[in-house]
Amino acid sequence: MILELNFKSGRPAYLQIVEQIKFGVAMGRLKTGAQLPSIRELAEQLRINRNTVAKAYGELEHEGVVETIQGKGVFVKSGGTQLAKGARESNVAAALDAAIVQAHHMRIGKEELKRILDERLEAFEERKEGRS
């Protein structure tokens, strides 16, 4: 699994790591029990400070996505969110609402919005395939 950071995005580096690893787990690219790169290793690879990686791993452990075993390493734990279906859907709905409001202000109509969604979904598909 290869991580990539976008330093210009304004999104905190540690959050980008957290999200990409959660994404990998959700995608099935990182299976339960798989070992993550060591803090030192990942920090070197991404050319960032070890503290930043440590913070990301700490966050992941806090969320129950990974498990650290002292002296052994960091491993993928279970299998994703445990929220009920309804709660999961409403989280997604909230994100879509934001997109709809944004589209309104950008004077982009319903059909065009759907078209863009299709485009972005395809872009994500490609990234997924390209990396697996």
Added chain:
Amino acid sequence: MILELNFKSGRPAYLQIVEQIKFGVAMGRLKTGAQLPSIRELAEQLRINRNTVAKAYGELEHEGVVETIQGKGVFVKSGGTQLAKGARESNVAAALDAAIVQAHHMRIGKEELKRILDERLEAFEERKEGRS
């Protein structure tokens, strides 16, 4: 129009105001030319500092949602954004990307995502009609 802040969310107060007002405009609940509550008034209502409200209103003005007239007040603007087509689309795409990532985390698939978008779009239509 009643605004509500969630101080526990970690989301900056001024951004919550911005989003709720943009939402109101998109909904048609705030019509072109309508006057927003004065900075002092809203600050008192929400029990936050004047400057925070001022920052929110400034942000809305930057985005072209609102127009302020010195000594008169702040009003909902007509035109909408002046961004180039490409920039407008990429703003919407960014919002959709966030929704796609959220969907992945929530283990919600492509087709279901589209279905939820349709639902939300319909919900917006209805609310808009219901109020006009």
Added chain:
Amino acid sequence: MILELNFKSGRPAYLQIVEQIKFGVAMGRLKTGAQLPSIRELAEQLRINRNTVAKAYGELEHEGVVETIQGKGVFVKSGGTQLAKGARESNVAAALDAAIVQAHHMRIGKEELKRILDERLEAFEERKEGRS
């Protein structure tokens, strides 16, 4: 790059900063990617409050002149504005209108105005070349 504020001018300090930095970028004195002085540093240099500098930098970011990376600093951005062609032209037209009105007040005619514009354009060219 050295900034200077004129406190007697009545022109807001934060706007003077914005204008001088935009001027520096237009001149080529501030190149893409260059780091601006930190908020704290500039505030101290100019003997004004941090918030005032922060407001100036925020304004520059809104206008797409500058990019800020949390915990790193503020940097000159490449692209330029994302406004639509029409909006871009009308911004320039507004600036020219101000000059035309000024010329009228100063009893300076149409042809002379054009002559001065040519002079100033040449001056800009030279200064740009002289520094590169």
Added chain:
Amino acid sequence: MILELNFKSGRPAYLQIVEQIKFGVAMGRLKTGAQLPSIRELAEQLRINRNTVAKAYGELEHEGVVETIQGKGVFVKSGGTQLAKGARESNVAAALDAAIVQAHHMRIGKEELKRILDERLEAFEERKEGRS
């Protein structure tokens, strides 16, 4: 002489009055000794507060453009600025510099800038003729 206020411009009403009258004097449309409309009359015509007109007239008197004779009215005084040629030119040059910087940020080139200046000059000509 007909004055027009643009309430949306953000430019203070009293300043718009000042500028339009100074403009009229510079154009020769308002000759020395001509009587201006009374405060009450102009306030009614422009649908603004009398205080605002009074402030404008006060400013004009302060600048030596008009003269108020108690119980008679307000009259045009002398004939415009008394600055030396060089000072007058450099005021105009400063305004043009601002336009040039603006043009750079709006990615509008030298030739296009001149074209826009011509357009705006024509627009001003028309307004002038249309009113005389």
Added chain:
DNA sequence: GTGGTCTAGACCACC
């Protein structure tokens, strides 16, 4: 009454 600018100082998030 309205909004605009600025100060002084606090606390937080990020690297």
Added chain:
DNA sequence: GTGGTCTAGACCACG
């Protein structure tokens, strides 16, 4: 170290 958010309170410009 960097920037981001917020408060409290002052003074000014405008109508």
